Amino acid sequence: MARVEERFKTLRYxxxxxxxxxxxxxxxxxxxxxxxxxxxxxxxxxxxxxxxxLRTVIAQADRETFKKVEVFLHDNRLRYIEFEDxxxxxxxxxxxxxxxxx
Numbered sequence: 052m053a054r055v056e057e058r059f060k061t062l063r064y065x066x067x068x069x070x071x072x073x074x075x076x077x078x079x080x081x082x083x084x085x086x087x088x089x090x091x092x093x094x095x096x097x098x099x100x101x102x103x104x105l106r107t108v109i110a111q112a113d114r115e116t117f118k119k120v121e122v123f124l125h126d127n128r129l130r131y132i133e134f135e136d137x138x139x140x141x142x143x144x145x146x147x148x149x150x151x152x153x
Contacts, residue, residue, distance in 0.1 A: 055119040058104060061097040065144075066124050066132070083147035099148060102141045109137050 069082040087095055108116045117134050124132060132140050 055116070055123050059101050059120055059123060061094060062101045062105065062120075063124055064094070065098050079143075080147055083144055084150070087148050087150075095148060099145065102145055105137065106141050109134065109141070 065086060069086045070079070071082075074082070086098070105117075105120065108120070114134060117137065121132060121134075
């Protein structure tokens, strides 16, 4: 299996550019829509695939891999996705990505 850095590089790009834990839910939803509407479709689809992969990691209770993802996403940044909140984060992002653009 590919290293975490390769498996989740689009997720890292999304987290770096669009996710900030200090913003409220509505603002985060708007940021997800910005990603969906302004990034190339191939990047949006890559994020969908990576979130599905991360969903599998959580479903398998693979805390070791998830911890590697956490470290990769947090490396020199102030953004976290914790195991306990991972599923809710994934579902929120996927739900907004799958909305029809207005």
